[in-house]
Amino acid sequence: MxxxxxxxxxxxxxxxxxxxxxxxxxxxxxxxxxxxxxxxxxxxxxxxxxxxxxxxxxxxxxxxxxxxxxxxxxxxxxxxxxxxxxxxxxxxxxxxxxxxxxxxxxxxxxxxxxxxxxxxxxxxxxxxxxxxxxxxxxxxxxxxxxxxxxxxxxxxxxxxxxxxxxxxxxxxxxxxxxxxxxxxxxxxxxxxxxxxxxxxxxxxxxxxxNWNAGDAVINFIGQSAHPMSAKGKLKNSLLMAHKFIAMLPGGEAPEYTEGCEGYYWVKELAGNSAKTVLKMDIRDFTKQGYASRMAFLQQLADNCEALWGEGSVQINLSDRYExxxxxxxxxxxxxxxxxxxxxxxxxxxxxxxxxxxxxxxxxxxxxxxxxxxxxxxxxxxxxxxxxxxxxxxxxxxxxxxxxxxxxxxxxxx
Missing domain, CATH: 3.40.630.10 (Zn peptidases)
Incomplete structure (x- = not known):
């Protein structure tokens, strides 16, 4: 044949x-x-x-x-x-x-x-x-x-x-x-x-x-409240997630990168005022660059938790392939x-x-x-x-x- x-x-x-x-x-x-x-x-x-x-x-x-x-x-x-x-x-x-x-x-x-x-x-x-x-x-x-x-x-x-x-x-x-x-x-x-x-x-x-590839799943835990009595009580997890995303490095996303440039990819965001889940892909060609990106996300999550309260940000980082x-x-x-x-x-x-x-x-x-x-x-x-x-x-x-x-x-x- x-x-x-x-x-x-x-x-x-x-x-x-x-x-x-x-x-x-x-x-x-x-x-x-x-x-x-x-x-x-x-x-x-x-x-x-x-x-x-x-x-x-x-x-x-x-x-x-x-x-x-x-x-x-x-x-x-x-x-x-x-x-x-x-x-x-x-x-x-x-x-x-x-x-x-x-x-x-x-x-x-x-x-x-x-x-x-x-x-x-x-x-x-x-x-x-x-x-x-x-x-x-x-x-x-x-x-x-x-x-x-x-x-x-x-x-x-x-x-x-x-x-x-x-x-x-x-x-x-x-x-x-x-x-x-x-x-x-x-x-x-x-x-x-x-x-x-x-x-x-x-x-x-x-x-x-090819990439060193990893995944991040970040849970933002808020506090729901009726808007009529929300002042000082409502902690909106959706806004927490958006603020977290806004603190990612500008320009380091798939739509702005090429060749051997790594990125953070915000892939999925779902939730409500009480709980929001953010899913991200992390990519970098070098071992050091990949490790730095994962460490940055961990540090950002820790800092946000310190700002918004214990248990408000829960991050799970995992490796996909090398x-x-x-x-x-x-x-x-x-x-x-x-x-x-x-x-x-x-x-x-x-x-x-x-x-x-x-x-x-x-x-x-x-x-x-x-x-x-x-x-x-x-x-x-x-x-x-x-x-x-x-x-x-x-x-x-x-x-x-x-x-x-x-x-x-x-x-x-």
Missing amino acids: NIVDRFINYTRINTTTSRENGAAGIMPSSPGQMELAQLLAKELEALGMEEIVLRDTAILTATLPSNVDYPTQTVSFFAHLDTSMEQTNDTNAQVVHYEGGDITLNSALDIVMKQSEFPELKGYQGQDIIVTDGTSLLGADDKAAIAAIMHALQVLQANPEIKHGPVKVAFVPDEEQGLRGAKAFDVDSFGADFGYTLDCCGIGEFVHE NVANSLEGEASFPIDIAKEAYARNNIEMKAIPMRGGYDGAVLSQKGLPCPNIFTGAHNFHSIYEYLPTPSLEAASAVVVDVIRITAERAAR
Whole structure:
């Protein structure tokens, strides 16, 4: 099976994640994710993989045994089964040969992808591009990754002269809901030394840096009173929350920041005069910056409590995930070096980008499995204008093959 047919076949299975089921603790949150995992398990068996395990959570793992007679590190690759919930319709993928200009996705509904809105299209003129029909997501996030990994295994099976050590693959559910599959993943029993996710980004992009991420939940406890006799008695928790928010550093919010600039994100505020709950996200690329932000919030809460009275401000700070870069420092940076060489062998210029978000590799790295991210080649994730140039998809798979090859070569040296 060629890689394009493989990808389109995967898109025919609707794996839209379900926020409702996820909130109820159900994993996978949608039945299509298990259906796709079952299909992949059969394909892995046909490709000669061993130790194939499909759990009732839809976490699927498998191992390709080494074909060399010397010890090597075990490399692994991850992709997620679910697609985002912005659109829930079935995917009707189509391949167009792009000659420039706009692309009509759906003439009946007059849905057009305009080059003026997506100028990066110009770089793919003369290439085949997989697009939607304008009524759904394409699902390249993350089925392009699944196709790239599976095709790489197919290449290795068809070319036994390619030397490789043990290779492990894993497909996990519900990444689109707070990285739930990665959080449930058992890194210790998996037995890999390092890994790569394939998730996001145009050809050549590479992620080995993302947020240190935390959450803050702050309860403001007031005192309700009837307005006719409120003087000296009413303590309005809503106003307390607003004053707290006003004391956050100006300009350090998502809408004012870019690149490696961190922020405080006021995400949710709910309550009444008696009690108000504020929920915030805290993000910073550096360990020191993240620690300073969390310490600032704690100090601000303590100061406000001293001002408004004991028990008036209750703050709970928690860590969500760490920056992948924390796991790739010093001698542990070799997964980056291997990827650089694999990109170079495929004449791809590596463009390292800081990811202003989380991905499965952040959780896996924090669990002890260093895991940067390789491109899939797709663009416009979570949008009906999502598209995937087929040469980029092929290049992602070729990089996977060369990462595996280079890992064995390094061990031989």
